[in-house]
Amino acid sequence: MATNTPAPALDAHAKPPASLKTFYKRLQRADKHDLARRPDMVDCDSTAETFSPHLVRRCELPGVSLPSELSTVFAAFTGEAHEGVEAPVVYELLDVPGLYIYPALLPRKVQTALLHQLLHRHLSDPRHQTNVHLHYHVPYPPAHAQTGEAASFFDASARHLDFKPKASPHRPFTTRSLLDRKLRWMTLGGQYDWTSKTYPSYPSPPPFPADIKILIESLFPMKAEAAIANVYSPGETLSVHRDVSEQCARPLVSLSLGCEAIFVIGVGDDEAETAETAETAETAETAETAETAETEGGRGVGRMVAVRLRSGDAVLMSGPARYAWHGVPRVVGGSCPEWLAGWPGGGEGVGGGWMGGKRVNLNVRQMFD
Numbered sequence: 001m002a003t004n005t006p007a008p009a010l011d012a013h014a015k016p017p018a019s020l021k022t023f024y025k026r027l028q029r030a031d032k033h034d035l036a037r038r039p040d041m042v043d044c045d046s047t048a049e050t051f052s053p054h055l056v057r058r059c060e061l062p063g064v065s066l067p068s069e070l071s072t073v074f075a076a077f078t079g080e081a082h083e084g085v086e087a088p089v090v091y092e093l094l095d096v097p098g099l100y101i102y103p104a105l106l107p108r109k110v111q112t113a114l115l116h117q118l119l120h121r122h123l124s125d126p127r128h129q130t131n132v133h134l135h136y137h138v139p140y141p142p143a144h145a146q147t148g149e150a151a152s153f154f155d156a157s158a159r160h161l162d163f164k165p166k167a168s169p170h171r172p173f174t175t176r177s178l179l180d181r182k183l184r185w186m187t188l189g190g191q192y193d194w195t196s197k198t199y200p201s202y203p204s205p206p207p208f209p210a211d212i213k214i215l216i217e218s219l220f221p222m223k224a225e226a227a228i229a230n231v232y233s234p235g236e237t238l239s240v241h242r243d244v245s246e247q248c249a250r251p252l253v254s255l256s257l258g259c260e261a262i263f264v265i266g267v268g269d270d271e272a273e274t275a276e277t278a279e280t281a282e283t284a285e286t287a288e289t290a291e292t293a294e295t296e297g298g299r300g301v302g303r304m305v306a307v308r309l310r311s312g313d314a315v316l317m318s319g320p321a322r323y324a325w326h327g328v329p330r331v332v333g334g335s336c337p338e339w340l341a342g343w344p345g346g347g348e349g350v351g352g353g354w355m356g357g358k359r360v361n362l363n364v365r366q367m368f369d
């Protein structure tokens, strides 16, 4: 687990290794049924016990571990009592040291409370940038008459909002398109600039939302200072990258909600030519393993793993995994748990059943030591 080690100086604009890109493309194109059968797929579904024992092992829990502590944390977040919370199960990938997976960490009520906060509250806060702000003037739903609180884009009052482009060739659209297709990310706290790949200090960023900050910091060994809420529909992807713009090496936390995703990660970039990697390549039995020997400009990714992430799962990227190359080649259609697929309910707004076709990932970072 990384402590106060400084962030390594890594080029935010570096190109990902060809080997991981090839692995990513293979998973992007794989038949849905083959995906489930792949021997290299790490599946930590703790209820079905289908995890891959040769890749994953139980380990010491980084962060909170007692059920009573967890119940308190969840109750504080949702405002409701949480009975019967079990001690979380945690796996560390043997092939990717420092990558921890907590299957089904978040109870249902926490998942819906988190979605509520992200999509009903924080999306309606003009201080939180989204991908849409880059090219559009973003109109906001009128505040609730009684409470004065910002209304949600999912409310009936937001149905007829017009999103006008700042310049051509972008075309105007309405709230339904925002929610169905256009919204891909929103930033909380430190407002990440994807072009410069920095967190600009001016204008000063909005405070990180307090409730989510307490939730994250109670569960994981890091400070929640900046986050990206990624929104995916099946077929949408996140290309291979590494998150290197933070100025400290503290762990990064990722929470998954809604449809399942395939997450790929590779480590050993800089030490790809170690004896261990060379041995893996020599004894490779499958094409995928053989790819670990591929290099780009003399460099490749030593070990690559695909992980199936489900609603309620958390991932902690720490130590050697903190700056690993990773991406999301796949969001699996029709895989949102039934109990969540109807969120946020019918009503007169535009989003009834929205989650059935979405995956939301909250990716939380500490920027400074």
Ligand SMILES: O=C(O)CCC(=O)C(=O)O
Pocket: 228, 230, 238, 243, 254, 261, 263, 326, 327, 328, 361, 363
């Ligand atoms: O969606 C995910 O699981 C990963 C997101 C991610 O890597 C990022 O936001 O940097």
Ligand SMILES: [Fe+2]
Pocket: 241, 242, 243, 326, 363
């Ligand atoms: Fe990332």
